[in-house]
Amino acid sequence: MRLDSSTARLALEVRNPDLLLTRFYTFDTHTHALDQLPLPEAKAWWQGLEDAEFGNLYLHGYGNRQIGQHKGISAYKAAEQSKLWEAPDMAFYGIAADGVLAYHPDCPELPLQLLNPQTGKPTGSTCSQQQAAEAVARYSRERFLDCQYPVLYRLGEAYFAQVQAFLQEQLQVQAVLALEYAETEAHLVISFYTSDDSGKLKNELAVFDLDGKLHQKMEIASQLNGFGSDTFFIFNHKLYFILNKDILQVFQLLA
Incomplete structure (x- = not known):
């Protein structure tokens, strides 16, 4: 895309x-x-x-x-x-x-x-x-x-650990391997991965306000063998991402 x-x-x-x-x-x-x-x-x-x-x-x-x-x-x-x-x-x-x-x-x-x-x-x-x-x-x-792409943080990097801890506190999830992070004037948008018992990955997308309140959380892909990049981007205050590899979804990010 x-x-x-x-x-x-x-x-x-x-x-x-x-x-x-x-x-x-x-x-x-x-x-x-x-x-x-x-x-x-x-x-x-x-x-x-x-x-x-x-x-x-x-x-x-x-x-x-x-x-x-x-x-x-x-x-x-x-x-x-x-x-x-x-x-x-x-x-x-x-x-x-x-x-x-x-x-x-x-x-x-x-x-x-x-x-x-x-x-x-x-x-x-x-x-x-x-x-x-x-x-x-x-x-x-x-x-x-007017476009913002997320920054990719991998396991072992300092910012990965910080965002991982934030997700653990807010959502009680354990993010693994990598995550993508973007911050606007009013929102934090995070794409992260969790692992199931078989080792397959699930990719989820979460939108928070700057106070840490969750506004939206959705599963955008599952049964993955690895992580990707550029799983979302923000353009003119709208959040764009691909759902289940074949559906383009757009969310308005309200201030």
């Missing part, structure tokens, strides 16, 4: 490894309209979601499928679910303020190129990998100004 904050749209990739099927969707957070990109099913499995910005979804292909090397960039206009352009010989690096940064996967020593986000054509600007990393980080701070 990726957020295009400039148009308040979500891009979603849904994979079914048993059937080797992949589908890509765009979700308008204002109208709640969900639309699927019209991609051939056989081709879609060999594509993946890179990012969403400038009103577009950017997908990658694979150069070496055995090692998962990304190669090829396809851009789709989210509002119309139509293909804009394709750069089959380039690989996606990241989003900068002026466009899409890309590199040649077969010649990684070459400078990165800046592509026009609407046409895919090189703008003529090039940069080093360090300059590209700085440009992506700089624009990320700007584009996600």
Whole structure:
């Protein structure tokens, strides 16, 4: 799941490894309209979601499928679910303020190129990998100004122990392995895991006010073999998360 904050749209990739099927969707957070990109099913499995910005979804292909090397960039206009352009010989690096940064996967020593986000054509600007990393980080701070992703804390880290103790006191649960934490002006949002007798994990999401009062608690996944990351995010005072791997749910965080 990726957020295009400039148009308040979500891009979603849904994979079914048993059937080797992949589908890509765009979700308008204002109208709640969900639309699927019209991609051939056989081709879609060999594509993946890179990012969403400038009103577009950017997908990658694979150069070496055995090692998962990304190669090829396809851009789709989210509002119309139509293909804009394709750069089959380039690989996606990241989003900068002026466009899409890309590199040649077969010649990684070459400078990165800046592509026009609407046409895919090189703008003529090039940069080093360090300059590209700085440009992506700089624009990320700007584009996600109204968006908040949680911080992942793992077992053994100091903040994990602090939040684990808070959950034990408030909910009488023993969080294990890892948890994700986000704090807004009015709420604490925590995604955590508990283990059953068989060793399987359950992922739960809890919302507290700043006084520690519980406002919402729900199970969002079960029978897990391991923990994940980015299990939720907050955008324009709304909490977004995936329930049971196939349901997008949105909660309004009231002040």
